[in-house]
Amino acid sequence: xxxxxxxxxxxxxxxxxADTKVSFIDGKEGVLVYRGYRIExxxxxxxxxxxxxxxxxxxLPDTKQLSYFNERLQKASEIPAYLYETLKHYPVDAxxxxxxxAGVPLLAMADPELSDDTREANVRKAVRLIARLPxxxxxxxxxxxxxxxxxxxxxxxxxxxxxxxxxxxxPSEKMAHILDTCxxxxxxxxxxxxxxxxxxxxxxxAHIYAGVTAGIGALxxxxxxxxxxxxxxxxxxxxEEKDIAGWVKKQLESGERIMGMGHAVYKxxxxxxxxxxxxxxxxxxxxGQEKLxxxxxxxxxxxxxxxxxxxxxxxxxxxxxxxxxxxxxxxxPSDLMTPIxxxxxxxxxxxxxxxxxxxxxxxxxALY
Ligand code: COA
Numbered sequence: 122x123x124x125x126x127x128x129x130x131x132x133x134x135x136x137x138x139a140d141t142k143v144s145f146i147d148g149k150e151g152v153l154v155y156r157g158y159r160i161e162x163x164x165x166x167x168x169x170x171x172x173x174x175x176x177x178x179x180x181l182p183d184t185k186q187l188s189y190f191n192e193r194l195q196k197a198s199e200i201p202a203y204l205y206e207t208l209k210h211y212p213v214d215a216x217x218x219x220x221x222x223a224g225v226p227l228l229a230m231a232d233p234e235l236s237d238d239t240r241e242a243n244v245r246k247a248v249r250l251i252a253r254l255p256x257x258x259x260x261x262x263x264x265x266x267x268x269x270x271x272x273x274x275x276x277x278x279x280x281x282x283x284x285x286x287x288x289x290x291x292p293s294e295k296m297a298h299i300l301d302t303c304x305x306x307x308x309x310x311x312x313x314x315x316x317x318x319x320x321x322x323x324x325x326x327a328h329i330y331a332g333v334t335a336g337i338g339a340l341x342x343x344x345x346x347x348x349x350x351x352x353x354x355x356x357x358x359x360x361e362e363k364d365i366a367g368w369v370k371k372q373l374e375s376g377e378r379i380m381g382m383g384h385a386v387y388k389x390x391x392x393x394x395x396x397x398x399x400x401x402x403x404x405x406x407x408x409g410q411e412k413l414x415x416x417x418x419x420x421x422x423x424x425x426x427x428x429x430x431x432x433x434x435x436x437x438x439x440x441x442x443x444x445x446x447x448x449x450x451x452x453x454p455s456d457l458m459t460p461i462x463x464x465x466x467x468x469x470x471x472x473x474x475x476x477x478x479x480x481x482x483x484x485x486x487a488l489y
Contacts, residue, residue: 134385138317140482143176143472144309148386153393155309156180164396169304169465170194170279173251176309176472177244190248195275197252198282201231205260205270213265217258217460218341222334224257225250229330238326240479246329247471255279255464259286262457280304283464288452295407296451299400303447306393307440307462309469313385315339315346319470320477332474337463343380346462352381352445353455356416365416369423373431379424381442388435397443404450417446 145154153160156175163172167181174182174190182190204227211220229235232249234242260270263286271286281297284290292300310316319336323329340346362368372379384391405414421438428436448458476482 132314132385133312133317138312139320139477141311141473141476142179142482143469143476144311146311146386148384148388151387151389151392153310160306160392161396164302164305164393167305168278168280169301169308169468172305172308173468176468177247177475191279193248194252194279195273197249198256198273200228200253200256200260203231204228204257205264208261208264211261211265215261215265216341217261217456218337218347218463220261221254221257221460221463222337222341224261225254225330225334225337228253228257229328232330235328235330238328238478240475243329243471243475243478247468247475250329250333250471251467254460254467255283256286258457258460258464259283262287262454263289284451287457292451299404299447300451302396302400303444303461304465306396307444307465309466309472311386313345314342315466316470316473319474323474323477326478329471329474332477333467333470336466336470340463340466341459346441346459346466348380348439349441349445349448349458349462350455352441353449353458355380355420356413356445356449357455359416359420360412365419366423366426369420369427373427379420381445382421382424382428382438383436384439387437387439390437391439393440394438394443397440397447398438401443401446401450404447408450410450413449414446417443 143156146152155163155172156179158175158181163175167175170191171181171187174187204224207227208220208224228250232246234246256270256273263270268289271289273282274285274291275282277285277291278297278301280301281292284292284297284300315336318339319332322335323332343351359365359368369379401414401417405411421442425437428434444462445455445458448461449455453461
């Protein structure tokens with residue numbers, strides 16, 4: 122009989138693969154910095170397009186630069202007609218992450234600058250990707266419901282337009298602002314698994330779309346971006362559960378993980394989770410669905426208590442724990458939660474791909 126060997130999946134933990142100037146994390150202190158700016162400052166004061174500009178251009182845009190960047194995003198957002206046609210042939214129950222991953226090479230085929238590997242051309246391709254991934258996600262959601270995709274509304278912000286193209290209803294300013302902040306919070310995170318995948322693929326001089334396709338594949342895993350959908354599944358399955366503490370204990374005793382908790386780098390509270398918790402509380406109140414947020418907090422409390430008993434006090438809610446409730450309260454179906462992570466992380470992925478291609482990270486990053 123073959124002996125089973127329990128090999129711990131350690132990935133690339135502890136291995137330094139390269140330097141980066143795009144972002145910085147201090148896992149002990151719970152610090153996340155994009156291009157020298159703390160995530161708290163950006164979440165409070167910047168929009169997603171500003172952050173995308175910052176990640177790509179290394180500086181925050183002034184008013185004129187931002188307005189031009191927003192215009193470029195709007196102009197670039199149209200996806201080729203053959204992509205809509207292709208989507209119509211997919212099985213309606215196809216996983217939206219698979220649809221997104223399959224869509225990126227189809228976008229590559231329509232890019233007139235595909236073979237131009239200069240920094241400038243890659244920034245233009247990055248802008249097209251940032252503009253088009255949300256359109257692709259929204260179009261798939263419409264098509265799988267037998268609806269026609271909606272044209273963009275250029276009077277709306279990037280986040281508001283996504284909600285409009287997804288639901289066919291103009292979101293309130295508050296809803297759009299909350300989604301925009303979620304996009305800011307998810308935009309980059311140094312050498313996580315998906316970013317590493319993007320960089321590794323383009324290190325062979327493959328094009329930006331090939332790198333992004335790999336990143337989407339890595340993000341879909343349940344230990345990475347796929348965790349938010351599983352958090353939602355957990356919340357929905359526990360709606361009627363009276364003994365949350367008992368459920369958490371049983372889960373851990375049987376060797377199962379509590380989704381949305383723990384992090385490969387943060388050994389304290391994930392700085393993004395604090396914002397997401399606040400937003401979940403505020404949206405819960407606004408939509409009259411406080412029960413869902415209350416359930417998340419009960420799971421958090423019970424899990425923290427159990428982890429403490431087991432001497433694992435470093436396991437805390439991560440970015441996925443409260444983002445699941447936030448997205449649900451924004452009317453986003455569970456299987457679109459990971460694609461929404463992707464429509465934000467595309468800003469970080471492309472910044473990293475450009476850094477990999479240009480060797481711009483030769484100098485150690487300034488911390489914060
Ligand atoms: N629930 C239960 N136990 C957990 C846990 C969780 N969410 N996260 C970590 N642990 C435990 C592991 O079982 C392991 O225990 P052991 O040493 O007794 O075997 C220990 O903590 C270390 O976990 P490990 O996976 O080796 O290392 P890590 O800290 O680098 O793990 C994650 C990071 C993200 C993979 C892990 O926390 C996880 O699986 N979380 C749930 C999935 C998730 O939310 N992913 C999104 C990340 S942003």
